[in-house]
Amino acid sequence: MHSAHTPMMQQYLGIKKDYPDTLVLYRMGDFYELFYDDARRAGELLGISVTTRGQSAGQPIPMAGVPVHAIDTYIAKLVKQGQSAVICEQIGDPALAKGPVERAVTRIITPGTLTDEALLDENRDNILASIAPDKEHYHLAWADISSARYRISEPLDENALKSELERLQPAEILIPDSARLPAALAGQKRPRRQPDWYYDHDSALNLILQHYQIKTLGGYGIRDDDPALGAAGCLLQYLYDTHKQTLPPLAPLLRESGDDSLAIDAASRRNLEIDYTLGGDHKRSLTGSINHCQTPAGSRNLKRWINRPLRDHDAISARHDAVAALLADNNAREQLRSLLHHSADIERITTRIALGSARPRELAQLRDTLQRCPISPPNCKRPPGRAPCSPPTSRP
Numbered sequence: 001m002h003s004a005h006t007p008m009m010q011q012y013l014g015i016k017k018d019y020p021d022t023l024v025l026y027r028m029g030d031f032y033e034l035f036y037d038d039a040r041r042a043g044e045l046l047g048i049s050v051t052t053r054g055q056s057a058g059q060p061i062p063m064a065g066v067p068v069h070a071i072d073t074y075i076a077k078l079v080k081q082g083q084s085a086v087i088c089e090q091i092g093d094p095a096l097a098k099g100p101v102e103r104a105v106t107r108i109i110t111p112g113t114l115t116d117e118a119l120l121d122e123n124r125d126n127i128l129a130s131i132a133p134d135k136e137h138y139h140l141a142w143a144d145i146s147s148a149r150y151r152i153s154e155p156l157d158e159n160a161l162k163s164e165l166e167r168l169q170p171a172e173i174l175i176p177d178s179a180r181l182p183a184a185l186a187g188q189k190r191p192r193r194q195p196d197w198y199y200d201h202d203s204a205l206n207l208i209l210q211h212y213q214i215k216t217l218g219g220y221g222i223r224d225d226d227p228a229l230g231a232a233g234c235l236l237q238y239l240y241d242t243h244k245q246t247l248p249p250l251a252p253l254l255r256e257s258g259d260d261s262l263a264i265d266a267a268s269r270r271n272l273e274i275d276y277t278l279g280g281d282h283k284r285s286l287t288g289s290i291n292h293c294q295t296p297a298g299s300r301n302l303k304r305w306i307n308r309p310l311r312d313h314d315a316i317s318a319r320h321d322a323v324a325a326l327l328a329d330n331n332a333r334e335q336l337r338s339l340l341h342h343s344a345d346i347e348r349i350t351t352r353i354a355l356g357s358a359r360p361r362e363l364a365q366l367r368d369t370l371q372r373c374p375i376s377p378p379n380c381k382r383p384p385g386r387a388p389c390s391p392p393t394s395r396p
Contacts, residue, residue, distance in 0.1 A: 008100045009035075009056040015088055015105065023078065024086045027103065031065040032087070039064040045081055046074055072118045075109055079119055082189055084110040108242040111189070112172025115146050115248060115351055117362070122296035122345065125304070128238070129170035131161070131191075132199050132231035133179050140164055141231035145239065145248040147300075147347045152228035152255050158184055159265060166266040167307045169275070174234055194234055201225075204233020208253065211236060220252050228255070249354045262309040274306060294340035297347045344369040 005013065012035060016024050023042060025032035034042045039062045043050040052060040066074045071087075078085055087109065092102030112128030114120050125144045132139040137155035156164060162184035165173075173191040175181070176199050185191060197203060205224055209215065217224055232253060239247055270278065273285045282288045287306050293299045310316050326333045344365035352358040353366075 004058060005056045006054075009061070011100045011103060015086075015103070019086045019105075019108075022084045022086050022108070024088055025066070025071070026088045027068070027090050028065075030068050032068060032071060033063055033065045035061055035063050042066075045083060046077055048074075072116070076119050079109065079111050079114065082111055084108065106244055108244065110172055110192075110242055112170060113145060113239065113242045113248075114171070115348070115355060115357065117348070117352070117359070120146055120348070122348075123291075123299040123303075125168075125300055127168045127170040128172050128174070128235060129165070129168060130174040130194075130231040130235040130238070131179075131182065132176065132228070132234070133182065134227065137227075138182060138184075139228035139231045141228055141235050142168055142170065143235055143239070143250065145250070146351055148249050148251045148351060150232070150235075150250045150253050152222070152226065152232050152253065154256070154258055155227065158182065160263065162266045163263060163269070166269050167264070174238055176234075194238065198234040198237050199230040200233075201227070201230050204229045204231075204236075207233050207236055211247075211250075212252065217253065220254065222253060222255050226255070243355075246355050248351055260310065260312050260315075262311055264307070264309075269307075275303065294337055295343050296345050298340065339372060339374075342369070342372060 012024075012026055015026070016035075016038075023034060023038050025034060027033075039050050042048060042064050046064075046066070048064050048066060050062055050064045052062055054061050075085055085108075086105055087107040088103050089106045090101045091104050091106075094101050109119075112126065114126055120126055126146050127142050127144050129140060129142040132141075137157060138161045140153040140156060140161065141151065142153075143150045153164060161182060165184055165188055171189065173185065173189055174194050175191045176196045177193045178196050181191070205217075208217065208229065217226070217229075222229075236250075239250075264272070264274075269275075275285050275287055276282055277284050287303050290306075291299050291302055293302055310319075326336070344362070346366065346369065349358055349362045349366050352362065
């Protein structure tokens with residue numbers, strides 16, 4: 001590092017070298033400042049002014065800043081454009097500092113690792129995907145940390161990978177440094193390259209076992225030699241990298257099987273206008289037209305069900321029986337709709353509670369929801385001629 005840099009810029013550049021491709025927002029009093037190329041990029045992406053103030057190493061310093069109180073608004077703008085950001089906070093006491101106040105990276109915000117309510121679309125899953133290619137197949141792992149889901153797939157060919165990516169619509173995709181870009185990524189977000197060793201099977205398996213504090217994945221119905229574990233391990237390592245303080249809770253890793261659902265290829269998915277019309281309109285799509293769910297969690301689950309149709313007869317019958325029961329009992333149906341309409345987004349709020357980032361308003365919403373919940377749900381009358389059926393066993 002050039003000795004002529006000021007102590008503050010030496011501190012900034014020491015942090016920036018670890019995040020060369022990511023915008024670093026460096027806390028200075030009531031503002032987060034960006035310098036040099038980051039300032040120029042932020043000026044274009046956020047529409048903020050870029051100024052030149054002072055010098056370091058004999059050169060003027062381009063800089064741009066955003067107020068601390070408005071940081072969520074600016075982060076949301078970056079995320080919508082597929083950008084990531086590093087938040088660097090003052091952790092030292094300015095009154096005790098003899099040089100620059102001590103600073104450290106406290107948050108790394110990327111499109112696929114969002115949990116904050118202000119940054120998420122409440123009606124859509126926010127998927128982080130990881131792809132591990134081998135000679136014949138692709139292996140896919142994905143997670144939605146806002147709802148704690150964590151999955152791996154069966155081996156996929158190029159067409160099947162494209163279909164899965166069309167179904168999941170990931171906000172962020174990870175691939176190995178040395179891998180060629182799969183043709184299936186056409187039309188998807190630009191992938192983020194990760195070190196090849198993140199995909200090493202043994203390292204990935206050990207990381208997953210250590211995370212869940214177990215000795216084998218057999219209890220989760222997954223073999224320890226499953227080839228998709230490299231992708232799953234990379235994804236988990238990425239979560240450790242981006243969450244400096246507390247890792248989001250993850251439900252046990254599950255393996256999705258093509259045996260319990262119908263695969264819809266990418267072309268059919270578009271022509272069926274499941275999530276968007278051919279003109280890009282969501283409201284007039286299939287899911288947009290039939291979605292009258294009373295909660296955001298219900299809207300998200302409906303989209304999962306429509307995008308991954310069941311094949312299991314008993315599971316399909318159980319869903320049909322539930323719908324028939326609600327149609328046959330207006331009173332119970334309206335009670336349930338009213339109860340759900342005033343319910344909080346429990347799935348996402350509990351994740352933020354685990355991370356220590358839930359706001360007082362969300363805690364109050366959760367409290368009110370739990371107080372409203374009856375000990376038992378409204379008792380629906382069974383429609384004539386329908387036998388009781390066990391609940392669906394498939395997982396959304």
